[in-house]
Amino acid sequence: MLVHDEVRTALAEGRAVVALESTIISHGLPRPDNARLAREFEGAVRNGGAVPATVAVIDGQARVGLDDAALDRLANDEDAVKVSVRELAAVTARDGVGSTTVASTAHLAALAGITVFATGGLGGVHRGAQATFDESADLTTLSRTGVLVVCAGVKSILDVGATLERLETLGVGVLGYRTERFPGFYLADSGHDLGWRVDSAEEVATILAARERVGTTGLGLVLANPITPADALDRDLHDRLLESGLAAAERDRVHGKDVTPYLLDWFHRESGGESLRANVALVRSNARLAAEVASAYAEQVSAGSS
Ligand code: PSU
Ligand code: MN
Numbered sequence: 497m498l499v500h501d502e503v504r505t506a507l508a509e510g511r512a513v514v515a516l517e518s519t520i521i522s523h524g525l526p527r528p529d530n531a532r533l534a535r536e537f538e539g540a541v542r543n544g545g546a547v548p549a550t551v552a553v554i555d556g557q558a559r560v561g562l563d564d565a566a567l568d569r570l571a572n573d574e575d576a577v578k579v580s581v582r583e584l585a586a587v588t589a590r591d592g593v594g595s596t597t598v599a600s601t602a603h604l605a606a607l608a609g610i611t612v613f614a615t616g617g618l619g620g621v622h623r624g625a626q627a628t629f630d631e632s633a634d635l636t637t638l639s640r641t642g643v644l645v646v647c648a649g650v651k652s653i654l655d656v657g658a659t660l661e662r663l664e665t666l667g668v669g670v671l672g673y674r675t676e677r678f679p680g681f682y683l684a685d686s687g688h689d690l691g692w693r694v695d696s697a698e699e700v701a702t703i704l705a706a707r708e709r710v711g712t713t714g715l716g717l718v719l720a721n722p723i724t725p726a727d728a729l730d731r732d733l734h735d736r737l738l739e740s741g742l743a744a745a746e747r748d749r750v751h752g753k754d755v756t757p758y759l760l761d762w763f764h765r766e767s768g769g770e771s772l773r774a775n776v777a778l779v780r781s782n783a784r785l786a787a788e789v790a791s792a793y794a795e796q797v798s799a800g801s802s
Contacts, residue, residue: 497558497559497608498557498560500560500563502547503549503561506547507609510798511546512545512547513610513612513790514546514549514614514790515550515560515604515605516534516541516551516601516613517595517596518534518550519579519595519598520616521533521570521571521595522570522578525776526764526772527572528571531567531571531572537614537779537783540784542787543787544783544784544788544791545787545791546786546790546791550562550567551600551604551605552596553579553584553594554569554570554593555591556587556589556591558588560610576593576594576595578595578597579594579597580597580599581599581637583600584603597619598615598632598647599632599636599637601613602637602641610643612643612786612789612790612793613643615646615647615779616782617681618635619633619756620634620650620655620658620659621654621655621658621659622654623655625655630752632756638666639667640716644786644789645716645719646719646782646789647719647721648720648721648778649681649686651681652681652682656687657688667712667715668715669718670717670718671690671692671694672690672722673694673695673700673719673720674693674694674695674722675690677689678690678720679723681723682728682775683723683728683734684722684724684725698792700789701793703717704796705800719785723778727773729767729770729774737767737771744762745762
C-alpha cells in the first residue's frame with residue numbers, strides 16, 4: 497500500500513485527513529467530467545481544513561491519496577474495475593486498475609490510520625434481497641472497521657428500512673446531522689426515523705473519542721448528512737425514475753455489482769442531468785462536513801494527549 501507523501505506527513509503530525517472513495521469517479525460519474533469533479537471533492541475537503549486522501553488501486557498498487565497522474569489514470573481508464581474488499585488481493589496481484597467502494601476504501605483508510613471518510617451514498621440491502629441475498633459488503637465491512645462514513649444516506653434504489661435494521665444488527669451506529677430522519681440521498685428525508693441527532697462537528701468528534709472508553713473503536717459509524725432543499729430532486733420526478741429504473745434493471749437482467757452503477761446511470765440519463773447535479777452537490781457537502789469533523793477530532797485527540 498502506498499500512502500501519498502502529503503497524507504503520510506499529515507497523519508504523522510496528527511493533522512486532519514479525510515479519505516474519499518473512487519467508485520464514484522469510475523462508475524458513478526460520467527467521463528470526461530469525472531476527473532474535474534473528483535478534484536472538486538478534494539477541494540471541498542481542503543476548504544474544510546483537512547487533507548484529502550482519495551483511495552484506489554493503480555497498476556496493482558493500493559494507493560491512499562492520489563497524485564494528479566494517478567487520478568487522471570483512474571478517471572480515464574474505461575477498464576477500471578469496481579473493487580470491493582474481497583477483490584483487493586486479486587486486482588493487486590494482477591497489476592490491475594481498480595476503483596474502491598465504500599467497503600474497500602474504509603478498509604484501506606483504516607489500515608493507513610485514517611478515521612473519517614466521505615462518500616455520496618452508502619451501499620445497503622437491495623430490494624428483493626430476501627431472494628437474491630444482494631446486500632452490499634459496505635455493511636459487513638463497517639461492522640469490523642472503525643471508520644466514520646459521512647454520507648447522504650442510502651439511495652432509494654435500496655431497501656432503506658432493511659438497511660437500517662442490518663446496520664443495527666451489525667453494531668454500526670447511525671448519527672443524523674441536524675436531522676432526526678434518515679436522509680434519502682436525492683431526497684432529504686427517506687421516511688425513516690433516526691435515534692441520534694448531532695448538531696455540530698465537535699459533537700461528532702466527541703462521540704468518536706468516546707469509543708476508546710467503551711472499546712468500540714473497531715466498529716464503524718455512519719454520519720448521515722441530508723442533501724440541502726435547494727439541491728434535492730423533485731419528489732415526483734424521483735419516484736418516477738425509481739419505478740422505471742427498477743423495471744429496466746429487471747428487464748435487462750442486471751445482477752450483482754452492476755446493479756448500483758446501472759441504476760445511477762439510469763437516473764442521470766433520464767433526469768437530463770438533474771440527478772447528477774444533486775449527486776455532485778451532496779458529495780461536495782459530505783466532503784466538507786467530513787473535513788470539519790476530522791479537524792475537530794484531530795484537535796480533541798491532540799488536546800487529550802498533551
Ligand atoms: N451509492 C452511490 N453512488 C455510488 C455507490 C453507492 O450513490 O457510486 C458505490 C459506492 O462505492 C458503494 C458501492 O460502496 O456503490 C456499493 O455497491 P454494491 O451495492 O455493489 O456493494
Ligand atoms: Mn451487491
